[in-house]
Amino acid sequence: MIEVVVGALVYSNLLAMLSVGLNLILLTCKVSNFAHGDFVMVGVYTALTVSTILGVTPYACLPFALIAGGVISFALYRVVFEPLRTRANLVMLMVVSMALDIILRYSLHIYADLAQAWLKVHTRLFLFDDFLIEFSGVKIPGVLVFSSLTSVILLVSLYLLLFKTRLGTAMRASIENPELAEALGVNVKMVFGLSWFLSGALAAAAGVFLPFRAMVSPDTGWSMLLPTFASVIVGGVGSLSGSLIGAYTIGVAEVFLTYVLASLGVSTAYRPLVSFSAIITVLLVSPKGLSGFLNGKGWKPWKS
Amino acid sequence: MEVLTFVLSLGTLYSIYVILAASMELEYGELGLPNFAKVAFFAVGAFTVGALSVRLCATLTGVALEGEFKLRSYYYATLLSARISSNPLLGLTVFLVTLIVAVPLSMLLGILASYPALRLREDYLATTLIAFSEILRVITRNYEPLLGGTFGAGVVDFLAWLRSPWRELTMLVLCSSLAAGIWFIQYKLSTSPFGRALRAIRDDELASVAYGKDVAKIRAWTMAIGSGMASVAGVLYAFYIGSVNPDDFTVARTFLVVLMVTVGGRGNPYGSLVGAATYLLLDRVMLFIKHNIPLPFDVNYFSYIILGILILVIIVRKPEGLIPERPPLTVKLNKISESNIIQHNTEK
Amino acid sequence: MREPKSMKLDNNFFIAKNISKSFGGLQALHKVSLSIPEASLTLMIGPNGSGKTTFLQIISGILKPDDGRLVFKDHDITSLPPNLRFTLGIASTFQIPRVFPSLSVLENVLMAAGDPTPNPMRALWGVDEHELIEKAFNILKLLSLDHLWNKPASTLSGGQMKLLELARSLMSDPKLLLLDEPLAGVNPALASRIMKFLTELKSCRGIAAFLVEHRLDLALKHVDFVYVLHHGRVISQGSPDDVLEDPLVAKAYLGE
């Protein structure tokens, strides 16, 4: 049972970092970013590479992962999404992000092949070694402590950046009304680029912790993607704090429902159904997510 | 001989992709409904074959199926194919019955899937449909009695009464004539008043309603037709491959079809032909490289990357695709100039 | 307050009774009642934000009223969706033309005719649209758009798009035309042509038109009856001359 609780918390921590980043991109550029899961894998492979070369614990590779994920994400924005910002429709942007998903995923596959020969370690279906941390006699898995700390620190810093700095003000202003912000001299392009950097960095940070709990391969990013979408949709698109609530709802629900069903003899392989059906149910019943539902606005059609 | 089988299988695959692209063209290219659950309707066809062909054939020949389906389906598929080799009628019955079951089933699901479009913005609609197709995949890969789960299911060879290469040739003729028929249906639909209504809804849903069109009904029709088409492709695919594995039906396959339509040119009935050809050409070139040029990694990965870059370049540089849409599509030019309407006008 | 010469509410062509509508806390329309007789030109005017477009969208069915009833030729159409109102004979145009950009001009006009749900089965055998095309060309000729018939609608100028909207709504032989600012953004020569055209439609084909318009200089001399809307209420109604002399109207327009 304790194992289940730990699993649920770690998983929710990762979903929190992922869904806030995904939502940030939805808010700024209106992109349903299907390449988001691949930034997780960028984090995984950065951590694997750096920790193997330096011989340190993967936890110490967090800064490298942050930078790698952020830089790649920012570069993709500058090269692909910025030219399309004002002229592509929503579905086109989605198709573009799917193309990027394919490019990134198979680049990672190639990297995994090359790294296996170069680093002489398993680059597919591997696990990171964890250790236990003792708090007044209670032994806690390191990944729970570190992933919780990281997600709290990163999300609090994101909050401070958005709400306590002038740059954050400019960012929120650009989200609400890019034309007016531009007329007031805000460099909207750079502000949106920053949001891509942050989103990629958050996802890569989540990636550092993933292999402590689950065996990964370059395709694993996809399996993290739909639960992330579920978290964003449950929390309500457009509300960053909602995504946080959504992440813990989906994370805990997925782990516990699977646990309950497994004890009833149902295969645990049905686990993804929890978040998939959450996406469909929430979008059809209350398109603005839980917050919209609580405000009594959820029943109106989303479409204008 | 090897060249012949290569060409025959290439033609068969092309036909299957043309059917998929034509159905996507109708739904996404003409109507603007991003049916990103395409693979689910494709899978309905294939799964029907996977679940039915062995069982149906066994019932018809009086063979009792013993043991777990997931472990024994391939064995029985081989056994029953041997029966078919001496009984062509049995093979054709299996083919027709699976087709007759799959198409209406898929059409029904299609109508169901057209309803979220009433209330969702396009990108959320696409996400919903993706989730829907993944649900179907997760259930079938884990519910073993139906399709053998991750083991997959064996499929009888309904053309076992023919010898190679006549078997492959017949398959090609069958697939290509079905593809031609389906493409022609798509062509006729998109150049008729129906196609006009589809493009009008895509351009401006509110204005279409204001000018009297029943948008919900038209969308349901289109999804039904498109899904029926996709399930035909699924049936053919299952018989062509000779087995059905749920993990073969991932979102990536939907994406390939979207790619074909985008590359070919959305809103142009010929786009699906060009798009499917472009994809297959690229795929085969990569296969050739894989067999002839040594690389330190699996070249399949590389072919996917090229595909991804290709679609990026097309969307950024030439968003309208290789053959852009050109009005008027639904009014025949020669008919107009025949009537005196134009002559009268040019005299002025 | 002077008693306005009220139009009799006993005609059975089109009647709107006590239409109310609010958005959030804002009351956009407050018990608006009016009637439109057959074969007439009726104008609704009012300052910005007085609720004119809202009212028009309620008649065309794009918005649902909170309260009130709409009756068209003895049918209660209050809860009918826009497409069914269109088939009954109420055609409307949009303030900013909403043509279908990727269809040709002729296709745009044909869109408004024929089956509300074209049968896909019939498409396979081919549909003979000869008569419809001829009719469409006649309408396009009336509005001098026929030489553009095969151009994509997206390439038209703003004024041409306005004309195309008008052509489109005539295609279904409507009984009642709802026009949202048909003269906005149109040059004066074209504007007076449109008004003359509407007058002709009225006298030759018996088509009633209900206009919402700001360009009073161009519209007023052609219309039969005027309603003035202010803050969501009808503050004056009558013939054009009556309304012009109503001090309430001047006040509503000029502020204090």
Add this chain to the structure above:
Amino acid sequence: MSLLEVRDLHAGYGRIEIVSGVSASVSDREILAIVGPNGSGKSTLLKAIFGLCKVFTGNVFFKGVDVTRIPPYRRSLNGLVYLPQTRNVFESLTGRENLELAVRDVHESDFRKRFEGIITFLPEVKGLLNRKVKTMSGGERQMIALAMCLMRTPSLIMLDEPTAALAPNLARHVLERVSELRDEMGLAVVLVEQNALTALEVSDKALLMVSGSTRFYGKPQELLEDRELVKTYLGV
């Protein structure tokens, strides 16, 4: 030399010409009122002057420089500011954040100095600083929007119907404040107004637009004495 000069301006959106051949000029400490019926192109004229819509032919000179082709934000750095009719404040931000955003290129101490100057003119703003704009009334939002413009220390401010959607008594109050902009802050103002009579009372010059072109340009008093005005409004 006049501060702003518009020469034979033709402007609109896409292919549609909405302003056809308008000329006008504004000098220091002068209020130009642009009046006319709805849809006559008043707002489009302001947008054209600020560079927010397409200019087909004609020129805009500001401080003697031809600014017709330079981007809007550079015009605002030169001292020309524009207050749109709607969506002119960031609803999700607080009053202070809106003001900070308007002058994010300015140093903190300078910000404070400018802010002091504005507070003496718009004391109401002080109470609005820590509130989210979405909780404010229409009048309060206009205050914030005006303060945002003034923080940029303009020499000419263009107001697009500042009284739209305001109660009549409040509208009058706002227009009186507009004349204070000229008298106390020493600004030139271009004012587009629905409440024509009040607007003409406070202005130095008047431009009457009908269907995109000039019907009258000159002293407001002459326009007011002209019975033609009332009739033009009602179209006879």
